[in-house]
Amino acid sequence: MILTTTPSIEGRSIREYKGIVTGEAILGANVFKDIFAGIRDLVGGRSGTYERELGNARKIALAELEQSARELGANAVVGIDLDYEVLGQSNGMLMVTASGTAVVT
Numbered sequence: 001m002i003l004t005t006t007p008s009i010e011g012r013s014i015r016e017y018k019g020i021v022t023g024e025a026i027l028g029a030n031v032f033k034d035i036f037a038g039i040r041d042l043v044g045g046r047s048g049t050y051e052r053e054l055g056n057a058r059k060i061a062l063a064e065l066e067q068s069a070r071e072l073g074a075n076a077v078v079g080i081d082l083d084y085e086v087l088g089q090s091n092g093m094l095m096v097t098a099s100g101t102a103v104v105t
Contacts, residue, residue: 001066001069001070001074001075001076001077002075002076002077002105003062003065003066003076003077003080003100004076004077004078004079004080005079005080005081006078006079007078007079008078009076009078009105012076012105013105014076014078014103014104014105015103015104015105016103016104017101017102017103018069018072018073018074018101018102018103018104019072019101019102020099020100020101020102021065021068021069021072021074021077021099021100021101021102022064022065022068022097022098022099023060023061023062023063023064023065023066023067023068023097023098023099024061024064024095024096024097024098025056025057025058025060025061025064025095025096026057026087026093026094026095027053027056027057027093027094027095028088028092028093028094053094054084054094054096057094057095057096058082058096058098060096061082061096061097061098062080062098064098065077065080065098065099065100068102069100069102072102073104074102074103074104075103075104075105076102076103076104076105077100077101077102077103078100078101078103079100079101080098080099080100081098081099081100082096082097082098083096083097083098083099084096085097
């Protein structure tokens with residue numbers, strides 16, 4: 001399965017458009033991670049914990065998007081857009097949404 005943010009795939013023609021597909025991941029941030037991330041923010045540097053959580057959420061969203069495309073009979077998804085949001089009281093949840101167009105090349 002080809003996944004791309006571009007509207008086309010170089011060297012391939014889109015033969016059929018199957019429709020819009022999406023994938024979502026919502027992950028909760030644990031209190032201890034928040035405390036250590038806050039300390040890291042105070043002293044400077046990167047928060048490895050949040051970077052790992054963000055990467056994990058992105059992988060889950062893209063895997064769901066790919067599965068939805070397969071179910072439609074597609075072999076690629078073009079025009080993928082990734083959106084990131086924080087949700088919940090005190091922004092304790094991380095949401096990643098992936099959307100794109102399932103196609104047959």
